[in-house]
Amino acid sequence: xxxxxxxxxxxxxxxxxxxxxxxxxxxxxxxxxxxxxxxxxxxxxxxxxxxxxxxxxxxxxxxxxxxxxxxxxxxxxxxxxxxxxxxxxxxxxxxxxxxxxxxxxxxxxxxxxxxxxxxxxxxxxxxxxxxxxxxxxxxxxxxxxxxxxxxxxxxxxxxxxxxxxxxxxxxxxxxxxxxxxxxxxxxxxxxxxxxxxxxxxxxxxxxxxxxxxxxxxxxxxxxxxxxxxxxxxxxxxxxxxxxxxxxxxxxxxxxxxxxxxxxxxxxxxxxxxxxxxxxxxxxxxxxxxxxxxx
Numbered sequence: 306x307x308x309x310x311x312x313x314x315x316x317x318x319x320x321x322x323x324x325x326x327x328x329x330x331x332x333x334x335x336x337x338x339x340x341x342x343x344x345x346x347x348x349x350x351x352x353x354x355x356x357x358x359x360x361x362x363x364x365x366x367x368x369x370x371x372x373x374x375x376x377x378x379x380x381x382x383x384x385x386x387x388x389x390x391x392x393x394x395x396x397x398x399x400x401x402x403x404x405x406x407x408x409x410x411x412x413x414x415x416x417x418x419x420x421x422x423x424x425x426x427x428x429x430x431x432x433x434x435x436x437x438x439x440x441x442x443x444x445x446x447x448x449x450x451x452x453x454x455x456x457x458x459x460x461x462x463x464x465x466x467x468x469x470x471x472x473x474x475x476x477x478x479x480x481x482x483x484x485x486x487x488x489x490x491x492x493x494x495x496x497x498x499x500x501x502x503x504x505x506x507x508x509x510x511x512x513x514x515x516x517x518x519x520x521x522x523x524x525x526x527x528x529x530x531x532x533x534x535x536x537x538x539x540x541x542x543x544x545x546x547x548x549x550x551x552x553x554x555x556x557x558x559x560x561x562x563x564x565x566x567x568x569x570x571x572x573x574x575x576x577x578x579x580x581x582x583x584x585x586x587x588x589x590x591x592x593x594x595x596x597x598x599x
Contacts, residue, residue, distance in 0.1 A: 353382040359594010366585040367419050369453030375592050404473050411466035416528045420460040450581040457535045463490035476503045493523025514552040521545050529580040546576035566596040
């Protein structure tokens with residue numbers, strides 16, 4: 306009985322870490338903290354913990370895939386002099402100046418989020434039956450070839466590692482990162498270019514971001530390609546892709562520790578929608594709620 310409880314707690318912990326990592330994949334808060342650390346605007350050698358409560362979802366573009374509800378989301382970060390942990394990303398800073406930051410980082414690959422059979426009632430006491438369900442009007446979504454995620458083999462978690470670089474100019478942050486699979490799951494890589502800015506409009510803090518991901522054929526073929534055993538259409542390779550994205554994060558302070566938070570992100574998957582797995586050509590992350598800093 307005790308061992309069963311331990312396994313259940315371990316499973317809940319692992320799933321919570323996965324969800325937080327996926328929810329904050331490409332997160333603007335993470336980029337902001339990494340750049341603020343270089344300018345000594347964030348306190349080191351102490352934990353930075355906050356909790357977001359509200360309503361939101363990560364929409365799943367795959368046939369048979371469930372949207373991931375975002376109801377209770379912790380944010381956990383710790384910055385030492387060189388080492389840091391930030392919402393699932395572990396890193397080490399090689400170079401830090403007022404304008405340049407160079408880190409080596411490792412994190413779970415976020416593509417796994419679309420293949421998790423997630424049941425929030427098993428993890429969070431606060432369960433919401435509501436989610437942001439976004440329907441596409443694109444004619445490309447209608448295809449004679451469709452395959453459900455329920456009918457394919459399990460896609461394993463992959464651990465990526467590589468370099469991230471930030472160039473800071475006033476309220477703008479230009480970022481480049483290149484990560485490769487170090488777990489031997491998909492034997493590929495991904496890299497990104499991103500621009501982010503920070504604006505203050507009265508009490509409102511706004512952080513828009515624009516970027517593009519390059520994903521190798523190895524990555525796309527593992528997650529979105531299909532083997533001959535998985536489909537009657539024969540083996541399907543997806544190939545490499547360029548995938549743009551846009552995000553905006555806004556906060557309105559209510560007190561020193563509390564604020565209203567709004568986050569919206571759009572990730573384009575039209576470059577890989579030749580895969581019969583895709584029902585929609587994009588994924589969106591939307592969240593609105595309260596943030597409390599401990």
